[in-house]
Each structure stands twice: as C-alpha cells, then as structure tokens.
C-alpha cells in the first residue's frame with residue numbers, strides 16, 4: 001500500500017500534530033491504514049495519510065503521483081531525499097529557488113512542530129510560515145459533524161493530521177478548521193485542555209502570520225477551565241480546592257493569561273474561585289452534595305468551558321474522550337503541571353481497530369461503551385427530574401469512521417439513581433445526512 005510494507009520504520013502523525021517513530025506491523029490496503037508499533041511498544045492503527053516513510057521510494061518517480069519526471073527533473077528534498085514534481089508539492093516548488101537545499105513540507109513540519117507551540121525563529125520557522133499559507137487538502141471537501149468539531153476524514157490543521165478539538169486545538173474564526181497547538185506559531189503560552197478563550201485566525205485566512213487574541217475570562221470560566229484540565233490530566237472527577245484547584249491556578253497564574261483578573265493578589269484569588277464554584281450549581285458539583293468532603297469540587301458535565309458565542313450551553317465532551325490519548329512518547333516529554341500528559345487509554349487500540357465486519361458497528365462493543373458512559377452518570381445519583389430526558393452524545397471511532405451515538409435515558413419510576421429504560425440511537429454521518 002502506497003509503498004509501505006510490514007517491518008518499515010515510519011513516522012506517524014498523532015492527534016497532537018507531532019510525528020512519532022514507529023514500525024509497521026500490519027498493512028490494511030482496503031481501509032488504507034497500518035498497525036504501527038511505537039517506541040513504547042504501544043500499537044495503534046494509523047491512517048495512510050498520517051504515515052511518512054523513511055525509504056526514498058522508487059528511484060526516479062514523484063513520491064506524490066508515482067509518475068516519472070516531465071520536462072524538468074524531479075526536485076529532491078535535502079532531508080528525506082523524496083523526489084517531487086514542482087507542482088505536486090504544496091505549495092508549488094519555485095524553480096528559481098536553490099533546489100540543492102530545498103526541504104519538503106513534511107520535513108519542515110517534522111522539525112518545526114513542538115509541544116507548546118511551533119518554532120518561531122530560524123530557517124525552519126520561516127519555511128513553515130510559507131508552507132502554512134496553503135493547506136495540503138481541500139477544506140471544502142471535508143464532512144463535518146453538525147457542531148463542526150470533527151470530520152469524517154480525520155483531517156485537521158495545516159498538517160492534515162488527525163486531531164481532537166478539545167485537546168489543545170484552536171478553531172480558526174475565519175474558516176472554522178481546527179489547528180494543533182504544536183503547529184501554531186502565535187502562542188505565547190502552552191494551551192490547557194479545553195481552553196478556547198482565544199480569537200484565532202489561521203495563516204490561510206490571514207494570508208500571512210496567524211493572529212491571536214486572548215478573550216476575557218471570568219472567575220467561573222477560570223474555575224471551569226482548571227477543573228476540566230485537571231479532570232483530563234488526572235482522569236478523576238473531584239479535586240481538592242486548596243491542594244489542587246487553587247494551587248494549580250496559583251502555580252500557572254502567569255501562563256493562564258487572565259487579562260483583568262491577572263492583577264488579583266494571591267490572597268483574593270481563593271475567595272473569588274470558591275465563590276464561583278459555590279454559586280454555579282449548573283456547572284459545578286461540590287463534595288457536600290454527594291456526601292463527600294465539602295472542599296471537593298467537580299464538573300457537572302465533563303465539557304470545556306463554553307464561550308459566550310456558543311449556540312448551545314455546553315458542547316458535550318464525548319465520554320470516550322474522558323481519557324485523551326497519550327501520545328506514544330509523551331511520558332518522555334512531560335514537564336510541569338500545565339504539560340503533564342494524561343495516561344494512555346488502553347481502550348484506544350480497540351477503538352480504532354478496523355472491525356472484521358468492516359466499518360459496520362459491532363453491537364457488543366457499542367453496548368459496553370454505552371455502559372461506561374451510563375455508569376458515570378448514574379453514579380451521581382441524579383434526581384428524577386434531572387434524569388428525565390437526559391441525553392448523552394457519544395462519539396465512537398470504528399476504523400476511520402466516526403459513529404455518533406445518542407443515548408436517551410428515561411425514567412420510569414425505578415429506585416432513585418437507577419433508570420429503568422435506556423434508549424440508544426446510533427447514527428452515522430454519511431452522504432450529507434444522518435444515517436440510522
């Protein structure tokens with residue numbers, strides 16, 4: 001498949017936009033993906049588009065279109081040695097340029113993308129800025145979910161890699177595409193999980209450097225953001241106010257870029273945050289309400305803090321996103337509280353493994369995923385009214401298809417906390433509409 005075979009050493013792009021070293025274990029030519037074993041021995045199915053091979057390919061043909069040179073000779077990348085027709089590369093290779101030291105888009109991104117934000121200075125930063133003026137895919141051809149958070153092709157950012165909108169990505173206010181923290185050159189501080197308090201415009205839309213502006217945040221937004229970030233990092237629901245919530249806010253105070261709140265003296269932050277947590281029962285649950293310690297707080301719904309511009313009050317975080325995929329090498333790169341990466345989800349291998357029956361849903365798997373989401377909800381011992389008509393929106397990944405599951409829990413008078421009817425509707429986005 002596309003010049004890849006078992007045993008090849010490759011670079012695979014992860015949902016954080018970074019490339020990781022791996023070895024091809026299996027090749028699925030039909031679904032255009034490979035099972036890749038990474039350096040930490042984890043194995044994941046990766047789409048062909050996200051795999052870059054080290055081998056120089058077939059001598060004398062273009063690595064994009066497999067055709068021999070036309071009038072002009074192929075231009076070879078100085079780093080990876082792959083040959084290109086000038087017009088097959090995005091952007092088109094300028095023939096006046098010094099072709100002996102020319103570097104291809106993939107190699108520029110491999111060097112310039114960084115956790116916390118891409119390089120801003122030096123030759124690779126400048127080359128990256130030029131590459132970013134054009135996307136290597138047709139944005140208008142992507143099939144988005146109704147909330148414009150995920151697309152069927154799993155194609156995001158300048159790098160065309162996979163992505164998770166709630167895990168350190170920003171949406172461009174111009175074109176609506178989502179971009180990786182690692183591929184952005186405009187950030188002054190690393191992103192927190194779920195932090196969308198930025199007005200961002202991509203290089204394609206500005207036709208130049210990206211623009212970014214911090215949006216104002218309230219104490220409620222800050223409390224929500226800290227709880228969301230901590231819940232993804234630690235995979236827990238409740239956090240101690242003094243030792244975790246307040247101390248995280250204090251330790252990262254400068255990086256949080258809080259605008260008008262940033263001048264708040266240390267001794268006043270405690271009261272403001274605590275007031276926010278106690279006065280917004282729609283967003284936060286305190287330990288007091290669940291007969292735990294009153295200094296514990298958690299989120300009612302594990303969703304990033306909403307923006308005032310959002311149409312719906314909460315964009316539901318799919319329950320499967322509870323454990324963001326740890327990148328294969330993130331353990332080696334963890335540093336500081338902001339950067340501490342979440343643990344790897346063991347379920348992930350199963351999620352993306354193409355099912356033997358093809359992209360069709362496996363009912364047993366769907367049911368078990370559903371129960372995972374349900375248990376969390378029921379564990380809260382919701383009242384009858386709260387449970388009535390409760391709707392969960394779950395995104396499942398099957399092969400390269402995203403499945404959407406709408407779970408409607410209904411209350412028919414069973415014992416408190418135990419709904420007796422669970423309705424599950426499985427939908428798939430296809431052909432411009434929802435397929436049941």
Ligand SMILES: [Zn+2]
Pocket residue numbers: 062063064065066067084085088
């Ligand atoms: Zn070509």
Ligand SMILES: [Zn+2]
Pocket residue numbers: 077078079080081082103104105106107108
């Ligand atoms: Zn190259």
Ligand SMILES: [Zn+2]
Pocket residue numbers: 016017156157158159160161179180182183
């Ligand atoms: Zn990217």
Ligand SMILES: [Zn+2]
Pocket residue numbers: 172173174175176177201202203204205
């Ligand atoms: Zn844009």
